Structure formats: C-alpha cells, structure tokens
Amino acid sequence: MGTRHRDEGVTMAERPLVVxxxxxxxxxxxxxxxxxxxxxxxxxxxxxRPLTLYLNGQEIVTMMTIGDYPECLAVGYLLNQNMLLAGDRISGIDYDEEVETVVVRTERVTNYEQKLSRKVLTSGCAQGTLFGDVLEKFREVKLDRTAVLHTRWLKTLLREIGTLPSLYLVAGAIHGCALCAGDAVILYMEDVGRHNAVDKIAGYMFLNGIAPHDKIFYTTGRLTSEMVIKTVQMQIPILISRSGVTAWGVELAERAGLTLIGRARGRRFLVLAGSERVIFDADAGEDAGA
Known part of the structure; x- marks a missing residue:
C-alpha cells in the first residue's frame, strides 16, 4: 500500500459518500x-473504546474512539502529527479489534522517541494532543489562494449534512466532520472527539488520493487552535463550523491564510478570516431563496 495519485480530473460524483x-x-x-x-x-x-496506535513497532498513543474506520484514524493521526509524511509509502496496516491495536508500517524507518516527549495538551475534548514540531510545520504550509466558497453553497451543505446518517441523532455525545467539494459532501465522519473525526478524514484522503487544495472542511465543534492547525496541516483552505471560535484560532487562521467561518446555521454565518475566498451570492440563483 502506498501513496496514491491526487484526484485532479476526478469528479466527486464518481466517489462514494462515506458516512x-x-x-x-x-x-x-x-x-x-x-x-x-x-x-x-x-x-x-x-x-x-481504547485504540493503541503503533508506527513500525513503536507505540505512539492510545486514543479513545468509537472504533469505526480505525485504519483511517491511525493514518490521519500520524499525518496530522507529522509522523507520516506526504511522500511516505505505507507497506501495511494491521488492525486487531480483539486487542484494540492498529499498527501502521512504512517503508521509511521511523523513530519518534524524542518527539513523543514534547506533547502539548490541547483544548480538544477527550484530551487531544499536539507534538512540539507541529507548529513549526504549520508555518510552512501554503494554502491554495484560488479556492472559493460561494455562500449559496453553504445552505446546501448545511442542509445535506443535517440529513446524513448520524450517531449523534441516535445517541448524542458525538462530534461530526465533513469534507466537501463545492456544494457536495464527500465524506462525513463522527467520533467522541472532534480531533478523531478530523483525523479519520485526513487518513481517508491520504489512502484514497483525494487532493485537499479545493476542498471545504466542516465541523460541528468549536473552532479552536487545534482545529485550525489540523485543517492547515491537511492543506484544506476553508474551514466552517456551526459553533463558535476562539481568538487564537482566528489569529492562527489569519497567519496561515485560512478562511474561517463560524456560527454557520441556516442563512447565518460569521466570516472571521480569509474573507477574500468568500463569494457572497446567496441571493442569486433559483435555490438561494428556498
């Protein structure tokens, strides 16, 4: 198993919706x-349930998760912690549900003993963590300046996300995240921690060769510094939430050139960074007034 080609030229209609x-x-x-x-x-x-992640024999972290898409969660976590690099080739992923472990194997030799000693506890629920060099890599990421968000897309996306199969509707205690292209939802993932849902999407994108440069990311959770950092790490230029934002989240979004939109509910939303990507056309077109 290795790095796949990016998805330029592939229409989203050809990809199955993952929920x-x-x-x-x-x-x-x-x-x-x-x-x-x-x-x-x-x-x-x-x-x-706990899921212990190993990278090439080294124990990395134990996560609390609902347990679906464990391979995507593992790969996405490693990507967003800079332990798995964009050019890495994955030689195997072994998930054992009985012993609650997932092992990711790469062709590149890895050793993150020193990195693992530099943890930062984040504001994410279920105690998310970031490692010391993540912010260093964050400063190097260049997001696509040509990506846009039509505000008429926003109402369609929010309506579609609200109708997707959801554990939240069954049992609550869940955060959801969606990857979108234009006004269509490509992926929707849920977990007890929003950082887990983000990582599942990051892992799915890597394993299936989905390019991030023109995508939109949506989350039900608040837009904290952690959410901004992960979205930038994934090189997705637009981040939307139905919830609020933190001041540091806005500051980091401005530094990275990320478009940040909070409190998106119905027709209402608040653009707090990257407004140059937003095309305010919600009143145009036959669907805008529906």
Missing part, C-alpha cells in the same frame, strides 16, 4: 435509566 453507520451494534449500547418524570427508559449511548 457513519448508526446501525452498527458495536458503536452504541442500550442502557436503562430514569427520565425527568422518574419513569424507566432505555437509552442508546455511544461506546468508547
């Missing part, structure tokens, strides 16, 4: 409880 499977019995559990009227009820809750 969570709310009917997967491994992802939720039905528990007994009492409601506000002290009546017994059965409620679906999300199952968290």
């Amino acid at each position: 969570p499977n709310p009917n997967d019995p491994r992802l939720t559990r039905r528990l007994k409880g009492l409601d506000q009227d002290r009546q017994p009820v059965l409620s679906d809750v999300v199952v968290e």
Whole structure:
C-alpha cells in the first residue's frame, strides 16, 4: 500500500459518500435509566473504546474512539502529527479489534522517541494532543489562494449534512466532520472527539488520493487552535463550523491564510478570516431563496 495519485480530473460524483453507520451494534449500547418524570427508559449511548496506535513497532498513543474506520484514524493521526509524511509509502496496516491495536508500517524507518516527549495538551475534548514540531510545520504550509466558497453553497451543505446518517441523532455525545467539494459532501465522519473525526478524514484522503487544495472542511465543534492547525496541516483552505471560535484560532487562521467561518446555521454565518475566498451570492440563483 502506498501513496496514491491526487484526484485532479476526478469528479466527486464518481466517489462514494462515506458516512457513519448508526446501525452498527458495536458503536452504541442500550442502557436503562430514569427520565425527568422518574419513569424507566432505555437509552442508546455511544461506546468508547481504547485504540493503541503503533508506527513500525513503536507505540505512539492510545486514543479513545468509537472504533469505526480505525485504519483511517491511525493514518490521519500520524499525518496530522507529522509522523507520516506526504511522500511516505505505507507497506501495511494491521488492525486487531480483539486487542484494540492498529499498527501502521512504512517503508521509511521511523523513530519518534524524542518527539513523543514534547506533547502539548490541547483544548480538544477527550484530551487531544499536539507534538512540539507541529507548529513549526504549520508555518510552512501554503494554502491554495484560488479556492472559493460561494455562500449559496453553504445552505446546501448545511442542509445535506443535517440529513446524513448520524450517531449523534441516535445517541448524542458525538462530534461530526465533513469534507466537501463545492456544494457536495464527500465524506462525513463522527467520533467522541472532534480531533478523531478530523483525523479519520485526513487518513481517508491520504489512502484514497483525494487532493485537499479545493476542498471545504466542516465541523460541528468549536473552532479552536487545534482545529485550525489540523485543517492547515491537511492543506484544506476553508474551514466552517456551526459553533463558535476562539481568538487564537482566528489569529492562527489569519497567519496561515485560512478562511474561517463560524456560527454557520441556516442563512447565518460569521466570516472571521480569509474573507477574500468568500463569494457572497446567496441571493442569486433559483435555490438561494428556498
């Protein structure tokens, strides 16, 4: 297994839409409880499970995750921590559900003992981490200046994301992230931590050769510094959330030339960085007033 070709010239209609499977019995559990009227009820809750990631025999991290798309999560985590490089060739990915481990093997010899000692605890739920050299690489990334977001796309995307199969609708306690091209959703991933959902998408993109330069990233979670850094690491030029933003997230977005849009709900949104990519045409076209 190796690096795939980028997807220039491939239409998104040719790619299958990847979404969570709310009917997967491994992802939720039905528990007994009492409601506000002290009546017994059965409620679906999300199952968290540990997943220990190894890179070429070296233990990297143990993540708490819902357990779907473990290979994508592993590869995306390594990419977003600069432990897996864009030119690396993956020789194998071994996932063992019984012992809750995933091993990524590369042709390049790796040793991250020193790097692993430089962790930064982030504001991400489920205690996300970044390593010391991530911000150094962040400063080197150049995002595509020709990418655009038509505001008429935004309403379509938000409506489509709201109708996708979702664990959140079944059990809550979940964050969702989507990769979009124009007004179409390509991938939608969920997990207990939004950083896990981001990493799943990063891993899927790498394994399937999806180019990032013209894509749009959407998340249900707040736009913190961690979310901005990961999006820039993935070289996606536009980041949207239905939630709010942090001041450092905006500052980092401005430094990187990332278009940052928060509080996107219905017709409302707030552009806080990179407004030059936004084409305000929501009132144009036959769908804009629907």
